[in-house]
Amino acid sequence: MSLFNNKLSGILICILYLQPAFAGDPDYSVAAIPAALKEKAHAIKRMEELVVNVSSLSEKKIVHRYAITVLDASGDKYAKVIDYYDKLRSIRSISGTLYDAAGKQLKRLKQSDVEDLSGVGSSLMSDDRIKRHSFYYTVYPYTVEYEIEVKENNTFTFPEWIPQEDEPFSVEKSKLVVNVPLDFTLRYQSFHYKGEPVITTDKDTRTYSWEVKDLTVLPDERFVTDWHRRTAAVLLAPADFEIQRYKGSMNTWEEMSRFMYTLNQGRDQLPEAVKQTVHQLTDGLSREEKITKLYHYLQQHTRYVSVQLGIGGWQTFDANYVAANGYGDCKALSNYMCSLLKEAGLPAFCVLVYGGDNEITFEEGFPSNQFNHVIACVPGTKDTTWLECTSTTLPAGYLSSFTANRPVLIASEKGSKLVHTPAYSMEQNLQLRRITANINDNGDMLLNAVTHYTGMQQDDLQGRLHQLSREKQLEILKKDLSLPSYDVNKYECKELAEQLPAIDEQLEISAHNYASISGKRMFIVPNLLNKTTIRPDADVPRLSDILLRSSYRDADTVLITVPEGYMPESVPQSVSLKSTFGNYSCQATVTGNVITYIRNVSIKEGLYPATSFPELASFYGAMYKADRAKLVLVRN
Structure with a gap:
């Protein structure tokens, strides 16, 4: 729980x-x-x-x-x-x-x-x-x-x-x-x-x-x-x-905010030794530098462990407890982080949120207990900094898909209305990939891919890098690759230390019989690694509204070198799709013995009416078909 x-x-x-x-x-x-x-x-x-x-x-x-x-x-x-x-x-x-x-x-x-x-x-x-x-x-x-x-x-x-x-x-x-x-x-x-x-x-x-x-x-x-x-x-x-003898009201979000503040009031007192450490770390630094320094201190000196006894599911263990033991649940760690920040002269608050990957459905008009998690926020003159205090790996100010883009309630003495955590934009959630591949006369392929992931597009990979063994990472990678038969020769990832997290991935694969050979002809699908798997049936009546939970953009550039002597016989037509939900384009060209394939996809998050489902089905159906289009080469 x-x-x-x-x-x-x-x-x-x-x-x-x-x-x-x-x-x-x-x-x-x-x-x-x-x-x-x-x-x-x-x-x-x-x-x-x-x-x-x-x-x-x-x-x-x-x-x-x-x-x-x-x-x-x-x-x-x-x-x-x-x-x-x-x-x-x-x-x-x-x-x-x-x-x-x-x-x-x-x-x-x-x-x-x-x-x-x-x-x-x-x-x-x-x-x-x-x-x-x-x-x-x-x-x-x-x-x-x-x-x-x-x-x-x-x-x-x-x-x-x-x-x-x-x-x-x-x-x-x-x-x-x-x-x-x-x-x-x-x-x-x-x-x-x-x-x-x-x-x-x-x-x-x-x-x-x-x-x-x-x-x-x-x-x-x-x-x-x-x-x-x-x-x-x-x-x-x-x-x-x-x-448990604590009384409150939740007719409004303000009332609920005041109750949660009262329930945890007075639990932010730090030991003297920790206070001295805060000043040693932050005195003379800017607001942003203080936040980053103290967030790293939290990550290095605490770990997440849920401790829930009696009313503990709602009431936090105090800052002294976390300092002495080095652990706490989401409430305790967020309260401890706010205590550190306040000692450094920065007002900070605990924030109630419903956490879950891309979970953004929330009944804003019905004040009630719709929360399961606590994070911290640091108000600023221009912007608010949000902190996920249970993570030892996220950069300061980045929330990830677990708590981004949703209503939250700040626990405040004066009460708080619902506010929203940041929604990461299409240009912040990127997957940029460049592939070079060589295909031999037997149709076998050696593929090298360099991929740059940012924002929520790197969340799952970042989690795997820190939580799973390399063997398990490779197991998941192989399930994601849409290749018939292959070996992974190289797989390396490098995390980039930026406020908006990013990961560079290098991948080398030997794919067997990727290209089909029939007599003098070679058949190749130039979209090697990024085919859409979604193909909705437009003929099935749609009941539910359509919820696209995040915006993102994919861009693929693929260069495939084929054996000398092959000439293009059939090249897929270029495709350009524009819809309410996003855009798609792909283009394949052949110059000498090099195939160049360029693909771009952008998806717009939002809640769309069920009546727009035929357009969605048409959009994804066209992408599905275009991603699998074959290029035919013939040997002279």
Whole structure:
């Protein structure tokens, strides 16, 4: 677990919370499922009711009952229970039953069958634990029914209601019920839900309920927004809340910002020895030099280790703790970095963010706990410097695709509105490649490639260089190369120490039978290493809006020397494509026995309507075809 626990995804969201709901003996016969729900489905949610009972600001109970019919082996993953508990969250009970295809009961869950495991993971210390269960049944189709009751000692987080768990997953019926005291304000935001919730009141309780029926499978689409924007979903949040005696509000982002500041106030005091070190390192330096010097100091003297006990998922360990131990989680390291900067005379703040590669979907109009990570920022007169404090390798001021281009919340005493982290432009995210290659009479090729990666185009490679062995790096490289048979003779990378990180890569490859020989003719695809693999089907109706998560540019220059005596018989026509989503061009020419191939691609990030999908499919389809065009040579 990272920082907060409310944004769980996939299977966990729909497995964690259970309650009895539907009266009478259930009919789980597969024959009773409407045919439309079976079509293209691996699993079907037969029924579900998620009930949230709020008794006070400091306590709520969540009860969830559901049944899922698994149609084939691909649906097995939906039939498991995986739930966590800690000091703020206890699992009161778990029950379950297994049924065969006719709906006949086969087995009941025994408490001894429920695994109770440590949830420590990457944390050095944590009170997280996991309960897990599976019937491990493989005679298809079958049905599992589960019921789980959970108690949570806070109202800071609420479960999401997303009945449909995945594309090949349909829903027969599902219901969300939330019971709150009359003086408790429940806030909600729905997606793909017709109408408003049914709201009723009695003497001291207000009840909200949502219900859906007959949700068929969704197509597996590329370039999509987050799952909750593609299917029926309801997000919940309080107006006022309490967590371990800390009270706050989140009607606005300003209120939430003040709460997070108060929760961590006074935890930025440094030991005297560290204060002296700060001044030794930074006195007399410029703002930028101070930031860089202290960021390097942080990277050299600390490491990321998650430490979460009780309220530790939200409240940081103080600067003294990090200084003494040399480690901390994202909150602690960011708080420590801000403490160093403040000692050097630079105001700095901790910042809440949802971290994840290219994860930028965020509900800005719904103040709530949508965060799982903390970074630091240093405001300036002209610009703000952003710091990823868990990394020991990034340059100061560069965030990478993990936290770039998304809304964030600064924890401030006066409160803060949402601001955005930098979006790296097309000209900052580059892949510039020059290839020289020689092909012999047998069609074998010796290829040398020099590639310059910048910005987010170097992120994955930078991570591999620092986290993986050379053997693993080569394994991943070979999977990425679209060559039929080859050996990697040389592979070297050099990182460039710049504010916008860059990597120069050198690659030598011996490719066997790359060129096809047929009689007097030689067939060559001049695009050697950078073929697009995406070819959407324009005839399939598009449901989701189109999300291109980042802008980038690729430029390839390829020089291929072929044996003497070959003349061009057929050269691919030049291609130039202009679209809403970007541009593409390629051109091949032959001079003597040298083929020159030049290719340029630029992609524009953005959210585009589903109605523009035919244009996107046409654009990528044309690129796919052009990238594989063959040049034909004939020997005199």
